[in-house]
Amino acid sequence: MSKAHIPTYDICSLSMGKPAAEDVLVARFTDYLAAHQDIHFPHRHSFYHLACFTKGNGSHTIDFERFPVKAGQLYFMIPGQVHSWFFEGKTEGYVVNVSASFFNSFLQDAEYVERFPFFSGVSTEGVVQLPKQAVAVVAELFEKMLREIDGEEAYGHDMLRLLLMEMFIQVGRATRRGSAKQEAPHNYVLLRNFRKLVEQHYMQLHLPKDYAALLYVTPNYLNAFCRHMLGKSAGEIIRDRVLLEAKRLLINADISISTIAYQLSFADNSYFTKFFKKYAGITPEEFRKNIS
Structure with missing residues (x-):
């Protein structure tokens, strides 16, 4: 690679x-x-x-x-x-x-x-x-x-x-x-605002309650809303964005895995590795090897 x-x-x-x-x-x-x-x-x-x-x-x-x-x-x-x-x-x-x-x-x-x-x-x-x-x-x-x-x-x-x-x-x-349901316009506005906030803050904020506070809604409402609109919880959407960035960073072999963990605000390299393996199915090292 x-x-x-x-x-x-x-x-x-x-x-x-x-x-x-x-x-x-x-x-x-x-x-x-x-x-x-x-x-x-x-x-x-x-x-x-x-x-x-x-x-x-x-x-x-x-x-x-x-x-x-x-x-x-x-x-x-x-x-x-x-x-x-x-x-x-x-x-x-x-x-x-x-x-x-x-x-x-x-x-x-x-x-x-x-x-x-x-x-x-x-x-x-x-x-x-x-x-x-x-x-x-x-x-x-x-x-x-x-x-x-x-x-x-x-x-x-x-x-x-x-x-x-x-x-x-x-x-x-x-x-x-082709969609089975037609949503109210304000639902699309809320979804777009949530996704924009995730894009801005996913490296630092990993919990739905942080985004719920920024959107002036409760965490339970935000989770239910995301499940209704996308079939996923707010936590899953945040997690998917963090996982995607981890994959993008892992392609660059010059960046150590511990540096990536730090950039994505994980407490330590071990916690990041457990997170990545749980949701990607392989370790960061294995992902790097497969991409090469």
Whole structure:
């Protein structure tokens, strides 16, 4: 295993040979793969990464969870997620790389994009299998984006923003129609706020009561709410985030296991090892060996 960190790419480093655009890239997947043949190895992005498959087989791994590649499938990834892929045969589709700030000059609410469930940062929620009737609609939006980014019309970036927002809404509608239940809007707000707090504080705060206090609810309410919305307790969601970060850190062989335990606020290395083995099924040392 390399002792270097997992590489983190920015949009300019994946510019497809055109003048580097700092905010957005749209390309056909075959062209993207041909231009960047080394990016099937594990890596991160500093931007939002969208992949849509219209043809192909193989697997795509996001944050150590493997998904089979299928036609009509979209992958939504937020900055910082670790992913890699292994394709079998020819893979076709589209890819969009877009910076977190791309919509800031366009939307009054800078956090609007984060409201879509596929941008939660949870790998299973970021993989969307489109219903048949939605595939053609979404593919046409990607085609319009390609024409827009290759053209020289005025307000090109604004049109790309509109097309991306339409695509997010179309996918959001298609996935929500498939849900058995329709939740009240304030439930999604509370869930989003809880997840945001976990993302900010998971290294220091490991107990549901800490987050319940920040959200002005009781620990029992927070646990029941999370079970209702996600089928998991608040403690499980916090634990999953800590475990994910432990796996990400363990990939870098330069960081000792005791240092990782300290970074994640475990009392000692032994406690961290017990935690990791209980929930990952193997010790941190075994995980490192398997990844190599």
